[in-house]
Amino acid sequence: MTARGANARFYISLGLLGGVYVVLIVAMIGADLLFATPESLWEALKSPEIQYAIKLSLVSCLVTAVLSLWVAVPLGYLFSRTRFWGRPIIETIVDIPIVLPPLVIGLSLLILFQRPLGKWIEATTARQMGFLLTYVAIPMVAAVVFWPVLRRVARSHAFLYLPAVAVLVVVILRFSGLGGNLESSLQSRFGTRITFQIPSVIIAQFAVSCAFAVRTMRVTFDQISPRAENVALTLGCTRSQAFWNVALPESWRGLVSAGTIAWARALGEFGPILVFAGATRMRTEVLSTTVFLELSVGRLEAAIAVSLLMVIVAVVVLLLMRTFGLRGGPA
Amino acid sequence: MIQIENLSIEQGAFRLGEVSFAVPTGKYAVLMGPTGCGKTSLLEAIAGLRPVAGGRVRLGGREVTDLTPGDRGIGYVPQDAALFRTMTVYNHLAFALNLRGAARAAVRQRVTELADWLMITHLLYRRPVGLSGGEAQRVALGRALSFRPAYLLLDEPLSSLDEDTRGLLVELLNGLRKSAEVTVLHVTHNSAEADRLADVRFRMTDGQVVEG
Numbered sequence: 095m096t097a098r099g100a101n102a103r104f105y106i107s108l109g110l111l112g113g114v115y116v117v118l119i120v121a122m123i124g125a126d127l128l129f130a131t132p133e134s135l136w137e138a139l140k141s142p143e144i145q146y147a148i149k150l151s152l153v154s155c156l157v158t159a160v161l162s163l164w165v166a167v168p169l170g171y172l173f174s175r176t177r178f179w180g181r182p183i184i185e186t187i188v189d190i191p192i193v194l195p196p197l198v199i200g201l202s203l204l205i206l207f208q209r210p211l212g213k214w215i216e217a218t219t220a221r222q223m224g225f226l227l228t229y230v231a232i233p234m235v236a237a238v239v240f241w242p243v244l245r246r247v248a249r250s251h252a253f254l255y256l257p258a259v260a261v262l263v264v265v266i267l268r269f270s271g272l273g274g275n276l277e278s279s280l281q282s283r284f285g286t287r288i289t290f291q292i293p294s295v296i297i298a299q300f301a302v303s304c305a306f307a308v309r310t311m312r313v314t315f316d317q318i319s320p321r322a323e324n325v326a327l328t329l330g331c332t333r334s335q336a337f338w339n340v341a342l343p344e345s346w347r348g349l350v351s352a353g354t355i356a357w358a359r360a361l362g363e364f365g366p367i368l369v370f371a372g373a374t375r376m377r378t379e380v381l382s383t384t385v386f387l388e389l390s391v392g393r394l395e396a397a398i399a400v401s402l403l404m405v406i407v408a409v410v411v412l413l414l415m416r417t418f419g420l421r422g423g424p425a
Numbered sequence: 426m427i428q429i430e431n432l433s434i435e436q437g438a439f440r441l442g443e444v445s446f447a448v449p450t451g452k453y454a455v456l457m458g459p460t461g462c463g464k465t466s467l468l469e470a471i472a473g474l475r476p477v478a479g480g481r482v483r484l485g486g487r488e489v490t491d492l493t494p495g496d497r498g499i500g501y502v503p504q505d506a507a508l509f510r511t512m513t514v515y516n517h518l519a520f521a522l523n524l525r526g527a528a529r530a531a532v533r534q535r536v537t538e539l540a541d542w543l544m545i546t547h548l549l550y551r552r553p554v555g556l557s558g559g560e561a562q563r564v565a566l567g568r569a570l571s572f573r574p575a576y577l578l579l580d581e582p583l584s585s586l587d588e589d590t591r592g593l594l595v596e597l598l599n600g601l602r603k604s605a606e607v608t609v610l611h612v613t614h615n616s617a618e619a620d621r622l623a624d625v626r627f628r629m630t631d632g633q634v635v636e637g
Contacts, residue, residue: 319505319507321505321507322507322508322510324469324472324474324494324501324503324507325501325503325565325568325569326520327473327474327493327495328473328474328494328495328499328500328501328569329495329520329521329524329568329572330495330521330524330525330572331495331524335524339509339520340509343509343512344509344511
């Protein structure tokens, strides 16, 4: 047999073995497509409950993705660049949500919020949400938004200006009278308990998604050589400046990847949401819950239509990830 | 003067015993030794990038053993150039000066001066992706010299270059040597490089550094 023939047989047998899985996925989606009609899809999209679920899914997944990155970047960097006592234990803890059954995560969250600490947090968010958003969240967001400007204006130690901006915003809000109005309006709009309310949807999504984002960021920083940061240190950077100026910009592909993975995981989350947030229509219903609710009342067409919507979103997210995250080497 | 006194490094299984040597001010020293003998570790320890188990590093009489890399005032060119992948060549050359809060005009002047000398003016607005090995090494050299350090550490800067490119870089380093403005410690395992550049030669054998 010629070398070419032998190679072809080898690759064909690999293709046949692996192809079984590809065929299974395509067949599943194909079955959904054959079952659904454009009318049923349109009918489902017109339903106010499903429109609410789409909106809540998009917003909660975005918030989850941002929160996950907020945690995943520092944690991934620490795991990748430092050696400290107990690191393997902490890494294992962070991986727990990946291997734990989703229902168990939901149950654990539910129990946590029945304990004194959880009850205190619930009472605080119910009564002080306006205050927290006005004097903690808004100043923090303002500091981050002004970051690119700060970096240009303050040529060195720009990061020191971050808390300064936050404090300035607090002072302006407090003494201009704006803060009071904002606080009461935010309180009446967002003041809520957590369990079985919208925040529980985000917490349930975050509990799982963040673990995937941390893994991605850790691998990202592992693949970026620390040598460039070391050179930055010799040029006069502090560790923190080397991180902001060199490591973080080089990790942008990983950031996009981690954010997308967190977002996609959050979209597919069901078990923890069902247990911790419930499946109340027009309140804690997200797309995965919709599929479950429609299925449980026997409306298969609507369930399939929402499933197809999720398939489309998943394909778009995967394409985005391939474009930015997984192509063209590390970072 | 770069003075190394009884410096020892321990990192996992790797151990470098008490090393002592001195490079006189303004001289170009070449440190030779076989691959894996600890030359890079020694340079990193001098630059402050690797903790030392014992001994002292003095620069111009000032002890810097416990100082951060940035406070030592050393220019460092690693073997793989380690350029910042998201920055333009211009920003590489301006980086250290911007950190020091230098005026914009002064930064521009220094970048132009370095780019002329290194013959990389046509590359100023390019990013490192796609630069040849020789171009990357010249950018790394410019970045290390941008803030006019009194000391320069070079870790096998010519090892991955072809013959022509190497010739050009040797010329540049020779110019640096003749100017005697910087005290240089150049690590290599290539004796031809040492012949062309060295004012002072050191050899690393059995964990010890000896002159000659």
